[in-house]
């Protein structure tokens with residue numbers, strides 16, 4: 079039986095802006111399984127980032143429940159939730175967010191240091207994560223010394239170094255040319271093959287051939 083890594087049960091998100099309620103996401107049922115790469119597409123403002131933020135436990139649902147790898151997030155306090163995020167979820171953002179004064183290796187080390195992994199182990203694991211995205215030869219480079227595609231690969235290494243089950247990406251290829259976008263997608267596909275679940279929000283049509291499943295979001299409504 080395929081493992082379910084993330085599940086939304088009638089999960090919705092409503093934002094309050096002054097007197098107006100904005101329904102960012104209608105009540106949604108969704109299962110994301112180990113081994114699949116999902117694309118999330120839809121117009122601007124349709125609720126894609128909201129969906130990804132719910133899956134990433136960055137925001138709480140207004141109603142309904144979120145289950146990550148068997149745990150309902152509503153049963154956790156802030157500290158436990160932060161720990162779950164660190165252990166189970168890897169994030170890759172469009173804006174990359176590498177820390178400028180830190181080298182590739184130091185950026186990738188961060189999640190392990192935050193998770194209190196033993197120093198003897200951290201370096202080895204960070205180096206292995208960089209090797210997995212073919213960036214071993216750029217370990218000691220600063221972000222500004224790397225191309226956009228290389229920076230994105232370091233961001234992926236950082237997202238996967240703690241060995242999370244769920245990898246969430248918001249427009250990971252937006253700033254990249256066709257060749258770099260293909261490398262990134264091959265790498266995300268590779269992660270899915272290693273029985274992780276990968277969800278990618280994108281406007282980029284070039285990514286569709288890589289998807290096992292495409293979710294369309296329109297006006298806060300998710301269609302499979």
Ligand SMILES: Nc1ncnc2c1ncn2[C@@H]1O[C@H](COP(=O)(O)OP(=O)(O)OP(=O)(O)O)[C@@H](O)[C@H]1O
Pocket residue numbers: 093094095100101102120121122123124125126127128129
């Ligand atoms: N913090 C917030 N407060 C109020 N409204 C919000 C907030 N975050 C998002 N929204 C609203 O929720 C709706 C969905 O936003 P969301 O960011 O999920 O869209 P999106 O599909 O990711 O858009 P884009 O493709 O432009 O990034 C929008 O109407 C937006 O204005």
